[in-house]
Amino acid sequence: xxxxTQTQPGMFVQEKxxxxxxxxxxxxxxxxxxxxxxxxSSGEMIFLIYQGSYDEQNATEGxxxxxxxxxxxxxxxxxxxxxxxxxxxxxxxxxxxxYALNFGKGTSLLVTP
Amino acid sequence: xxxxxxxxxxxxTATGQRVTLRCSPRSGDLSVYWYQQSLDQGLxxxxxxxxxxxxxxxxxxxxxxxxxxxDLHSELNLSSLELGDSALYFCASSVAxxxxxxxxxxxxxxxxxxxx
Numbered sequence: 283x284x285x286x287t288q289t290q291p292g293m294f295v296q297e298k299x300x301x302x303x304x305x306x307x308x309x310x311x312x313x314x315x316x317x318x319x320x321x322x323s324s325g326e327m328i329f330l331i332y333q334g335s336y337d338e339q340n341a342t343e344g345x346x347x348x349x350x351x352x353x354x355x356x357x358x359x360x361x362x363x364x365x366x367x368x369x370x371x372x373x374x375x376x377x378x379x380x381y382a383l384n385f386g387k388g389t390s391l392l393v394t395p
Numbered sequence: 396x397x398x399x400x401x402x403x404x405x406x407x408t409a410t411g412q413r414v415t416l417r418c419s420p421r422s423g424d425l426s427v428y429w430y431q432q433s434l435d436q437g438l439x440x441x442x443x444x445x446x447x448x449x450x451x452x453x454x455x456x457x458x459x460x461x462x463x464x465x466d467l468h469s470e471l472n473l474s475s476l477e478l479g480d481s482a483l484y485f486c487a488s489s490v491a492x493x494x495x496x497x498x499x500x501x502x503x504x505x506x507x508x509x510x511x
Binding site: 315317319325326327328329332334373375377381382383384385386387388 | 397428430437438440443451453483485487497498499500501502503504505507
């Protein structure tokens with residue numbers, strides 16, 4: 283079975299600093315996609331970044347980058363220059379062979395002034 | 396704004412009742428997914444429709460059902476409601492169905508269901 287593990291229930295970071303949110307996954311499939319979503323206190327789920335299992339370069343989207351280490355089965359999200367508006371829950375998810383997303387339990391990030 | 400719309404935003408009802416949640420996907424998206432988010436279970440996949448046909452089922456209870464209409468909007472029907480059904484229900488949409496791991500799912504704002 284495919285599994286996503288986010289071991290950090292809560293993280294703190296100061297404004298303007300970088301923060302890394304951990305995500306490890308378990309699958310025997312060779313083809314899969316890894317996604318990160320942000321859920322602010324208002325509740326909506328916002329897509330942040332995607333990494334494919336065959337992508338050789340780490341994905342980047344603005345201040346978000348994904349540190350993909352395939353051999354270690356990790357897909358950590360790096361947020362650079364944190365802003366107060368980055369305070370939210372962050373979910374790592376995996377998609378196998380085009381099926382539905384399998385989510386981790388999430389990490390709560392609090393950005394302090 | 397993801398382009399996915401869900402109504403209603405909030406729903407309060409009593410045990411034993413039946414409710415219908417509605418979702419309109421992004422323009423051009425053929426797949427609709429329903430997810431349930433609760434404190435104890437986290438985010439769980441319920442069911443997927445692709446171009447009007449059921450494509451995949453997850454942890455969906457028999458009391459729950461869904462359909463996707465010709466105009467591609469989808470409805471999730473929850474019946475014989477129990478206290479434990481209280482949760483945030485998300486609809487997501489994507490362009491394709493199965494076969495593509497790159498197919499990003501965009502989520503609607505969710506419907507918060509409270510069963511009293």
